[in-house]
Amino acid sequence: MSGEFAAPKGIPDYFPPASADFLAVRNALTGAAHRAGYGHIELPIFEDTALFARGVGESTDVVSKEMYTFADRGGRTVTLRPEGTAGVMRSVIQHGLDRGQLPVKVCYAGPFFRYERPQAGRYRQLQQVGIEAIGVDDPALDAEVIAVADEGYKSLGLSGYRLELTSLGDNTCRPQYREALQEFLFGLDLDEPIRERAKINPLRVLDDKRPEIKEMTADAPLMLDHLSDTAREHFDLVRTNLDRLGVEYVINPRLVRGLDYYTKTTFEFVHDGLGAQSGIGGGGRYDGLMKQIGGKQDLSGIGFGIGVDRTVLALEAEGVSVAGEGRVQVYGVPLGAAAKSELVYLAGQLRAAGVSVDLAYGDRGLKGAMKAADRSGARVALVLGDRELDERTIELKDLSNGEQRKIALDDVVAEIRALLAP
Template sequence: MSIQKPKGTQDLLPGVVEKWQYIEEKARDICARFNYKEIRSPIFENTELFQRGVGETTDIVEKEMYTFLDKGDRSMSLRPEGTAGVVRAYVENKLYGEPDIAKLYYIGPMFRYEQPQAGRYRQFHQFGIEAFGSTDPSLDAEVIAMGYLFYKELGLQGVRVEINSVGNPSCRSVYREELQKFFAPVKDQLCKDCQSRYDRNPMRILDCKKDQAHGVGAPSILDFLDEECSTHFEKVQRHLTDMGIEYEINPRMVRGLDYYTHTAFEYKCAGIGAIDTISGGGRYNGLVEQIGGDDQPGVGFGLGLERVLLVLEAQAVAIPAGRPLDAYMIGMGEQAEAEVAKLLFRLRAAGLTAEKDYQGRKMKAQMKSADRMQARFVAIIGDEELAQGVIALKNMATGEQVKVTFEEMVTALSDK
């Protein structure tokens, strides 16, 4: 029996990977416009980083991490999300010492041991941004706007923004007590996970799919915000309105990670079955200190690329198939083949995309190959062309054919 890929992973083959490249390039373009710089952190870290950074009461840490002992008996985990590793890198490399705030982005694989479903894999990919060093509400709005613009420019229709404030530790402690009072009469009816969350982090009960009915009528955190949190949330809303970004307030949104403070947000869009949340993020003002650095505020998001592709496909949004082949070169005869190999390198070195046959096939088969590769031109060297020192260039769209010298070939193709 042949070896197959692990459950919850996928092979991204030619023809598909070009779609990924297009989406990643769109992300990089938007980050450049908003002045965010790329960071690349390890795909595995000390397990303690995620326990401290993501939160021990989260499903990610409790159930989903790929954790192992290395040869030095150190506990390591494949990264289940991007923020904790970026914060660790921010602290370790003292980026907080820069005069300007740190605006960073990442694109890469994450790993969670969970049941695969539509748009959800055990190895998945995220585009994320993190901004450190400012509590300005306009930065929260900027981050939300970046994700919204990313989806809009890809061509997604019907993307909605939902926002909430999850307060700060002070007002959240009061809200925690009220939630415990609310859920106390039905505590024994909650699922096993939520019975555990009742004492450790009752806000997470609101996020549980199994106990939605028990959460009906639960108190809203918006009624417990102090003046600082209320003012911050109002300013975020004002900035979003000024940018023309429509949003809805969802007071039940808590997000699945423990590190959020103040603003939390999600992007919603139909197209992945019953799931309509395609990504989200928020502010995390205490996380840098929690991971061992000086107290620095932060805000960011993580967008799953698999879900982007699913929605694009569901909405029949066309994605460019990548750069077409500029020229397919055909040499008939051993001497002509040698000339083709030499000229092929000159075309590629000049920045053109070019290909030739490597299987010794006849002219007809090579022309079919050029057509499959969507070559704009076919360059042919036969005995007659070789004797004259010229190449026959055929325009595959019009059928027009001209002859140019070997020396003129690169310029002629570049001009065309």
């Protein structure tokens, strides 16, 4: 490592050319959401700590172990956002969006923060795209949310993933299931931290990844076997709609997400090419969250969070690049100060016409400048020297096939647009 400073541990940098894949992934995922009518919402990077403690759940690892929490200069306790749903719900309540047309459908993207042991695919600053649909409890809406994520993955060319699906029941069947699960867990030889977790939120014990705990809980009662008639009907309708949408899934009755607010439909997208950190996105329905964080109404919601970082890694595991074309379409090669001045002007004209342009800066020679043109991924190189300036012409080289010809300076914009036209 060179230099005095480095990025904080567990926080990746994305820079050219690799950042093109990152940007393409984020745009594809948000694009799928926008096509389904989800409007953009921009959330604060940090919020009142109590929002996450109450909304996400104090028994979760996220709240108890992973949050970046600090006191600001005013003595207020604030936390870098570890997830997006609680912040969206807070915004909906604060700005009265729940009193307008329902469902409220929003999409967000950006960094989230969790203090975890860094490893491949698990970062302390993770990038996510998320959507939330708040205010309508409709199995068809659950299916839409899941299908939006699936469409986003498919639009990127990702294929080696599976969708795992379950239901975590509703408030009419969860209390009885909680009792049955606690009775089972308290009969096991659990260590004290796990027993405490079983008292607070027994479902979280099933999320323990340690092999010995998974083996001990292999015969634990399952929520799917304890669903109320209403919750069962809801889950069946979600599956029916997913079948009609052509979204493939597998039922995983032991699926438990890492946040406490999930009810009914719960899902996760898994890619086995990523090793231990195989989850690339997931979400579910959250009845009761609005009331829990102070809302006067108790509207249901459903959403997902997709890991942009992990989706990039999944694409790399499949050998798929989504960066697309080069970073610019045209590369200008000036040979001399007067030529550079003219190409600066032409670059401005082309950019105004919607063409992406870069120039060889720093007085490079022709050979070095043409290598830079190749590395840029440009389709066209424009070479201008003193002789061409005197003639009011410029050399246009099509880098895709090597063809070269002179055109009039006054015709550059029209010629380039015609050449680049689909």
